[in-house]
Each structure stands twice: as C-alpha cells, then as structure tokens.
Amino acid sequence: MTSHSSERTAPLKAVVGFFDNPEDIMTGMKTVRAANFEQFDAYTPFPVHGLDEVQGLKKSWxxxxxxxxxxxxxxxxxxxxxxxxxxxxxxxxxxxxxxxxxxxxxxxxxxxxxxxxxxxxxxxxxCGFPNIKKKIFDPSITNNKFAIAIEEPVKAKSGFKLFSESEAIQVLKTAGAKDVRAVIQEGWFS
Amino acid sequence: MAHGHTGTINNPGSLKVSSGFQGLLGAMALGGLGLFIAGMMADKDRAWASFVVNHFFFLGIAMGALFFISVQYISQTMWSAPIRRVSEALTAYLPFAIVTFGVLFYGLHDIYHWTHPEYVAGDLVLEGKASYLNQKFFIIRDSIALFLWLVFANKMVGNSLKQDESRDPALSARNKVMAPIFLMIFAISFTMVAFDQLMSLDAHWFSTMFGVYAFAGIFYSGLAATGIMLVFLRRRGMLTGIVNDNHLHDVGKFMFAFTVFWAYIGFSQFMLIWYANLPEETGYMIKRMTHPWLYLSVFLLVGKFLVPFFFLMRRSAKRTEAILFYTGIFMLIAQYMDLIWIVQPEFFGNKGLQLGWIELGTTVGFLGVFGFFLFRFLSKNNVVAIGDPNLANSVFHHHI
Structure with a gap:
C-alpha cells in the first residue's frame, strides 16, 4: 500500500499529504492548487464545506x-x-x-x-465505477485524517506543471501537511 | 451545518422607509378605493369580481407566508432563520383582512347566487346544500377562521419579535408548539374558506381537491413574495453577511418545487373531473376549456408552470438575484391570473376576460394597502430575527 519512497521498487503513483483538521486542509488546498498540478484531489472523512470551491472543482455534468x-x-x-x-x-x-x-x-x-x-x-x-484498481491508500482518511493526493496523470496535458515526486512532496510540505507519503502501484488486489 | 462558528452578527436594524414612499402607498390605497367605488357605480359585477380576486390574492400571500413560517418552526430548520422575518413581514397585511372579509360579507348578495332564496327555491342541488351554504353560517364560520388565523399570526410573529429583545430560546420553543396546532386548524379552515369564497361562486359545482388547489396557489405566491422581498432587502444592503447565496438558493428551490406542486394539483383536479365525466362536475371545466376562457387556461399551463419551471431549473438561476426577483414577479402575476381564472368565468360567462380600469384600479388599491403594512412592519422591526437561537448557525449556511 504505502511505503517510503526510498524503499520502493514499483513505479510511483501519487504523493499524499495528511492534515489534522478541516481548517488546515482548506489552507493547504490553496497552496496545492496554486502549484498548478494536473491531477490532485482531497480525501476527507466527512464533507468539508467550501473545499470544492477552494479546490476549483468544475460544475458537474x-x-x-x-x-x-x-x-x-x-x-x-x-x-x-x-x-x-x-x-x-x-x-x-x-x-x-x-x-x-x-x-x-x-x-x-x-x-x-x-x-x-x-x-x-x-x-x-x-465516480469512475467500476474501479477495481485504485485502493484506499490509508484507512485513516475515513476516520480522522484529511488528505490531499497529487497524482501522476496517465497522459500529461500541456498547460500544467509536470508531475515530479520531489516537487509534489515540497508543495505538500509547504502546504502544511503533517505527514507526506508516497503511494506506489502494487498491481491488482494487492 | 457549521463547524462551531462563533462571532457576533451585526444587527442590520430596521428598513428606512421614507415618508414619501409610505405616502405614495397610502395614495395608491385611497386611489384604489376611489376607483373601486367608481367601478361599483359603472359596473357592479366587474367591481365585485375584481374585489374577490384581490381580496383572495393578497390574503393568500399573507397566509402563504404564515404557512411558510409554521413549516420552519415545525421542521425546526436552521437555514431559514435569517429569512423568516421577511415572511413575517408579509403577514403584516393580515389584520386588514378583517376589512376585506367585512366588505365581502356586505357584498354577499351581489357576489354569490346562492344567497338569493328565489334562486335556491326549486333547485334540488342548492336546496340540498342550504344547510351548509347559507348566509348566516357562511359569515360565522369564515369569521371564526379569520379570527383563528389572526390569533396565531399575532402570537407566532409576536414571539419572534419579542425574541429580538430578550433572545429567549423559550419563545422559539413556544412557536414550535403553536405551529403544528396552527397547521391543523389552517388545513381545515383554509379549505373551508376556499370552498366558501371561491368554489361557491358556482354553487352547483364541487371539487374535493379545490381546497388544496387554492392552497397550492397561495403558497406559490407566498414563496414568490418572500423571494422578491429577500432580493429587495439584499439589494438595499440590509442583509450583507447574513443572507448569502445559499439562502437565496433554498428559497429558489422552494419556489421551483411549489411551481411543480401547483401543476400537479391543478392537473390532478382537472384529470379526475375529465375522467369521471360526471355532468355536475364537468361544467366548470368545459367553461374554461372553451372560448373565451381557453387561452387563459393555456396561459396558466405555460405561464404558471412551464415558464417558472424552466427559469428556476438551473442552479445558477436560483442563486442570481435578478432571475429570482423577476421570476417571482411573474409568478405573482400568474397567481393573480389563476384567481381571475377561478372567479371571472362565473361572473362574465361568454363575455370573456375583463381587465380594465376597474380591475387595475382595485388591484392598485390593494397593492397600496399591502405595501403600506409590509413597509410599516419593516420600518418598525429588525429585518432579521436577530434573537433567533439558530441564526448564528444559519448565517454560515453552505451547500455541498
């Protein structure tokens, strides 16, 4: 599931920063959005009001x-x-x-x-159903932690910052994440 | 839902209404009275028909608002705390209904055929209804209904106003007890008043759905008026930091929902009569489905249902002041035309829609009275229920 970046063998999929409360993730999200990565998302145990606006989510189709x-x-x-x-x-x-x-x-x-x-x-x-590939990267995001994940897009589009692990970690740390971890791909159902 | 937000909310105070504006409303009321009396001399039928329409239209806005207030208390809702005062202001007109009920009782002979003994005699249907449909009982039961409405409006709005000073949550609790009692009384008494004052215009006809049809109309107009006044006060800068777009969105949803509700009830009433095809019921609908009233029926389908339905459908529309405001005005006009649809075919039959100086004059008069009471209320009281225990939570109202 998750491991430290230096130990891994499988390719990197995402970098996740953990926050302790809704207020922190709100301010953190502003920094992450400003960094202009292509693919990032928030994971929270309950709906955080106003987060969708800060995140810049477009209107649903x-x-x-x-x-x-x-x-x-x-x-x-x-x-x-x-x-x-x-x-x-x-x-x-x-x-x-x-x-x-x-x-x-x-x-x-x-x-x-x-x-x-x-x-x-x-x-x-x-919502991407059916999705059997992505697994929950940490059980605490359904319990007491608030996370922002910066993912590597499958095909990079122009106009966004290219995904790089070190930069993503740096951005999440500046955003105030208490804990920053890398998520690696381990294949199906592992 | 708020996550423990704290902080004080600035009391916006009461609306500043210039005496010139109040004078204008007073002049409208007096001018309308003059035109009504002049209309009485020119054409009695038209004057009475427009009186019934306006009497019920403005009573309906006030009662629709009172119903809305009760629903807020009974559901113990949080979001509506900052907008409830606007609905309360709309009920300020209610005491004037004593006058309009009085005028209606005075004009009973000219408005309702069944009050004439020579018309009832020999008519089996009307003779059968006479134990209910007679002048004395009509006046007694409608007066009781109005009295009860006034008592509850006075108590519930009064408690809310008292709370501005005392900030006592017990006053909200008291209204929570009163609201369901009022709603039960309202359901029966309003159905009765709608039957008496509107349905008995055609004393032979009956529809068990008429009460809920009339209710659908008044709640529709009560919500539209609440939306209009909310936008008005926001534009005046009275509600900055108190009523946000999410509150506007919720009022818009109410308006949208009860547009559909009206169409649902209106069509249900029509379809049951159409399907059963009973001669004593169909006359009412046939009259309105043929020339010269057909186009008014089509207007109701398009104007009272489809136009607000599609205008208010989008999320952004409900959050846009201008769209909400003008759709609200249009909805009020549609409700007015609905009452004309109920009243005028009984007065004028084949002559068709009557909309001239008599009708407009009476409407201007009523509008003046309604506006006078509304703005007097707003100029005397805070435009926000500042003492409501739910207010602090509601001000940070946010949709996901």
Whole structure:
C-alpha cells in the first residue's frame, strides 16, 4: 500500500499529504492548487464545506444528463401512447381516441423514471465505477485524517506543471501537511 | 451545518422607509378605493369580481407566508432563520383582512347566487346544500377562521419579535408548539374558506381537491413574495453577511418545487373531473376549456408552470438575484391570473376576460394597502430575527 519512497521498487503513483483538521486542509488546498498540478484531489472523512470551491472543482455534468433523459422520458411516453392509441384504437370511458389528458400521468412517470435512473448511472460513471484498481491508500482518511493526493496523470496535458515526486512532496510540505507519503502501484488486489 | 462558528452578527436594524414612499402607498390605497367605488357605480359585477380576486390574492400571500413560517418552526430548520422575518413581514397585511372579509360579507348578495332564496327555491342541488351554504353560517364560520388565523399570526410573529429583545430560546420553543396546532386548524379552515369564497361562486359545482388547489396557489405566491422581498432587502444592503447565496438558493428551490406542486394539483383536479365525466362536475371545466376562457387556461399551463419551471431549473438561476426577483414577479402575476381564472368565468360567462380600469384600479388599491403594512412592519422591526437561537448557525449556511 504505502511505503517510503526510498524503499520502493514499483513505479510511483501519487504523493499524499495528511492534515489534522478541516481548517488546515482548506489552507493547504490553496497552496496545492496554486502549484498548478494536473491531477490532485482531497480525501476527507466527512464533507468539508467550501473545499470544492477552494479546490476549483468544475460544475458537474450530471444535471445535463438528468435534463436530457427527463425530457426524453416525457416525449417517449407521449409518442409511445399516441402511437399505441393510433395503431390499436379502443374506446375507453367514452373518451375520444388519443385523449391527451390520459397520457399525462404516464408522461410524468416516465420523466421521473428516466431522469432518476440516468442520474444514478451518470453518478456511478462520473465516480469512475467500476474501479477495481485504485485502493484506499490509508484507512485513516475515513476516520480522522484529511488528505490531499497529487497524482501522476496517465497522459500529461500541456498547460500544467509536470508531475515530479520531489516537487509534489515540497508543495505538500509547504502546504502544511503533517505527514507526506508516497503511494506506489502494487498491481491488482494487492 | 457549521463547524462551531462563533462571532457576533451585526444587527442590520430596521428598513428606512421614507415618508414619501409610505405616502405614495397610502395614495395608491385611497386611489384604489376611489376607483373601486367608481367601478361599483359603472359596473357592479366587474367591481365585485375584481374585489374577490384581490381580496383572495393578497390574503393568500399573507397566509402563504404564515404557512411558510409554521413549516420552519415545525421542521425546526436552521437555514431559514435569517429569512423568516421577511415572511413575517408579509403577514403584516393580515389584520386588514378583517376589512376585506367585512366588505365581502356586505357584498354577499351581489357576489354569490346562492344567497338569493328565489334562486335556491326549486333547485334540488342548492336546496340540498342550504344547510351548509347559507348566509348566516357562511359569515360565522369564515369569521371564526379569520379570527383563528389572526390569533396565531399575532402570537407566532409576536414571539419572534419579542425574541429580538430578550433572545429567549423559550419563545422559539413556544412557536414550535403553536405551529403544528396552527397547521391543523389552517388545513381545515383554509379549505373551508376556499370552498366558501371561491368554489361557491358556482354553487352547483364541487371539487374535493379545490381546497388544496387554492392552497397550492397561495403558497406559490407566498414563496414568490418572500423571494422578491429577500432580493429587495439584499439589494438595499440590509442583509450583507447574513443572507448569502445559499439562502437565496433554498428559497429558489422552494419556489421551483411549489411551481411543480401547483401543476400537479391543478392537473390532478382537472384529470379526475375529465375522467369521471360526471355532468355536475364537468361544467366548470368545459367553461374554461372553451372560448373565451381557453387561452387563459393555456396561459396558466405555460405561464404558471412551464415558464417558472424552466427559469428556476438551473442552479445558477436560483442563486442570481435578478432571475429570482423577476421570476417571482411573474409568478405573482400568474397567481393573480389563476384567481381571475377561478372567479371571472362565473361572473362574465361568454363575455370573456375583463381587465380594465376597474380591475387595475382595485388591484392598485390593494397593492397600496399591502405595501403600506409590509413597509410599516419593516420600518418598525429588525429585518432579521436577530434573537433567533439558530441564526448564528444559519448565517454560515453552505451547500455541498
């Protein structure tokens, strides 16, 4: 899982700095963000308010999925019912064929159904599910520690600072991390 | 949720309202009264119809706000502490409802057909309803309802105002006890008043969903008015450091949610009647689904539901003062048109929508009265419930 950088044999994946409380990670995150690494993230045992803004997280794309699939649900339900009543006309309750008021509950239900399920699926996808490669690097981040991890991007993009271990460690130390460790890759399920 | 934030919040004090502005509102009220009386001479029906619409519209904003306050107490919510006073200010109009109820009782004969014995005689439906739908009982039960609302509004808002001075958390606790009692009374009494004052305009018709339909409308307008006043006070710089974008966002969510709620209730009422197709129920809807009222029904679908729905959908829209403000104004207009949709077809039938100087004059008059009470309240009291025990936690309100 984690080990000191000098002892390792496997390639380096990330450098992690640990903080003791939400206030420290907030100030630390400002320093880390200013260093302009491509890939860094925070790991906290509970939501820290305002951290997403400090970290510069962009707005999620999930609501657009919800809107698109929700509106598709409305139209699919309408078209489906219109087509069905048109292809197989029945007199129900003495109403004219293709009575739109009868369609509305189905339109509503399918809107909610597609919007809800697509939001859930989009959430899983945006969280990187299924992810069997990355393992938790330290159990304390679900308990009492706050961590910032600077990762090495798979393919480096231009416009960011190139990932280097020593620089990442230096940045995390300046950011006020109490403990800085390197995370190495150990293969699947190890 | 705040993590042990401490520090004192500066009391913004009360709103400075110039006497010229109060004078303007007073002049609007008097001018409206004059136009109403002139309208009475020109066209009695139109004057009474616009009176019923305005009476219920402004009563609805105040009662919607009072309902909102009760819900905040009953859910013991923290986020709404800094905005609750704005809703409380909207209830300041309520005592004036004594006057409007009085005028309504005075005009009973001109407004409601069922008050005429010669109209009821021989009509099996109306004769059957007469034990409930008679003038004496109407006046008694509606007066009791108004009395109870005034008592609870006075006590709950009064406790909140007292808390500004004493900072006594026991006052919040007392309101937490009163809120559920009020809500139970409100559910029954408001349904009754909506049945009496709006549904009985067509005394033959009935819809068990009418009470909740009227409620959906008043809560819609109460929330819109709260949003408007919140933006107004923020723009005046009264709420700096107290009401942040997250509070605005939450009010916007309420407005958005109850836009959908209104559409849901409105459609449910319509669809049940449409599906069952009972002759004694469908007349009301047929009247409104055919010329000349069809376009008003379409306006409600588009204007009262779809427009606010799509305007308020985005997260950034709910956090933008201007969008919230103008959508709120539009929602109030939509609620006003909804009441016209309920009232006017019963008065004018095939003549169609009446919107002239009589209607606008009466509305301006009511607006003047409502604004006068609202700004008098804001100029006399702190614009924030500064003594609320939840205030310190709420000021640092933050969304994830």
């Amino acid at each position: 999930i609501p657009w999925v919800t809107l698109a699939l929700g509106m598709s649900g409305t139209s699919i339900a309408f078209v489906m019912q219109y087509w069905m009543s048109h292809e197989w006309p029945h007199i129900i309750g003495g109403k004219p064929f293709n009575s739109w008021p009868a369609f509305v509950p189905i339109m509503f239900e399918l809107t909610i159904l597609l919007a809800g399920i697509s939001t859930f699926v989009a959430l899983l996808i945006s």
